[in-house]
Amino acid sequence: MQQTTIASSARAPRPRLVTSIATTAEELREAQRLRYRVFIEGLGLKALARPDGLDCDEFDEHCDHLLVRDAITLEVVGTYRVLAPAGARRLGRFYSEGEFDMGRLNPLRGRIIEAGRACIHPAYRGGSVIMLLWAALAEYMERQGCDYLAGCASISVADGGHNAVAVYQQLRETRMGPAEYRVTPHLPFPHTKIAPAATASVPPLLKGYMRSGAWICGEPAWDPDFDSADLFLLMPLANLDARYAKHYGVDGSVEMAIAA
Template identity: 75%
Template sequence: MQTTIATAEQRAPAPRLVLSMATTPEEVREVQRLRYKVFIENQGLTALATPDGLDCDEFDAACDHLIVRDSATLKVVGTYRLLNPAGARKLGRHYSENEFDLGRLKHLRSRIVEAGRACIHPDYRGGSVIMLLWSGLAEYMRRHQCEYLIGCASISLADGGHNAVAVYEQLRHKHLAPIEYRVTPHLPFPVEKVEAARAPQVPALLKGYLRSGAWICGAPAWDPDFESADLFVMMPLANLDGRYARHYNVAA
């Protein structure tokens, strides 16, 4: 699969950004280097530092990896990690199950794609990269005949959790899933013990999910390794499909 995108500001003959799927171990390592830079180096998480400069775990081998390159430099500037039902069966679980009890979603497992490790290079966060990744995500879900997207959306705890509490309190009134789709965090973030910030700042990725019709499926989990509060997000493909392609000139 290879897709290119040209925004209204970029009408050069050769599109600047190119979307594809990682097909070699070296391409996966390129993805892992970008994730390391964004998730560990840029966040100053020295406890997670590794000599090889790679962010990797046991899920990588069972997942597919969408990548966006700058065609001028060939540098990987964006990625999404996707776990389809066959990969989840092979592993015996979804990544989200490290943080949440997904028992109520058991009957949907054959129709779920889990997306994670969404990562964009700091110099390429104008919007085009995530739009291109999401167009690839929608195509991937159709190809695997899946109807639901799940994943975790992280909110930094650098401010002591005040923004995370404010975001959760704001979203649970408008975007909370029906009870049959609710999940339970294994290690809840203590929202009742932290004062909410006055002006919630919703992370861009989470905001994008919500604009596409996603739900949050309950209270946030506490991820002490990455110093974040994580919300479990679920979105039907019907809500995602076509929303972002309409804003861009996307051609497969």
């Protein structure tokens, strides 16, 4: 993959950011350390604490890992884990199949890239990092010859699940996918037994997916490890490619440069 950089303009100084794909064991560990900081430490998931400070599982070795690095400090400040069809075939499943029956999507398996574990360093959540990750993701999908993006989007249930119910009720009215692409949760989140919050607060990443044309493809699953309600998303690449910059707040003060 070509490296993509964002260089600051004099008018609005920002960090210089560079995207790449992890190619060494140490680069993978950098992504895993950032994931641990965001998901395990950031969410206070003590049951998943590890002495090595890494968030890792059996999927990592079969996935590619998109990285955004601060070119000055050399710190990895954003990452996305992507599973191509070949990796899914080696594993025998997508990550999402641990939570959902995806049988109806069998005709699409060779055209799906599954993305997950998206996270951004707390000090870099101004829009530029997610824009770069999505640009790299779009390029990755094109290089793989895939035209569907799939994955799970998590909604915290720390409030008892009220917001998750409100979000699901809102999205099922406007963003439910076609019947032929519906999935079924293995462990359903009991959304019919929980009162919805008065106002739905859609997590930023999920909101970005929705604005870019993603569908939710069924009822939410409950993820007891991360204490979240998870929605399965499916999005055609055609909807992603032209919209990511606009919907993540990147404006003319950021200059894009492609370096070979």
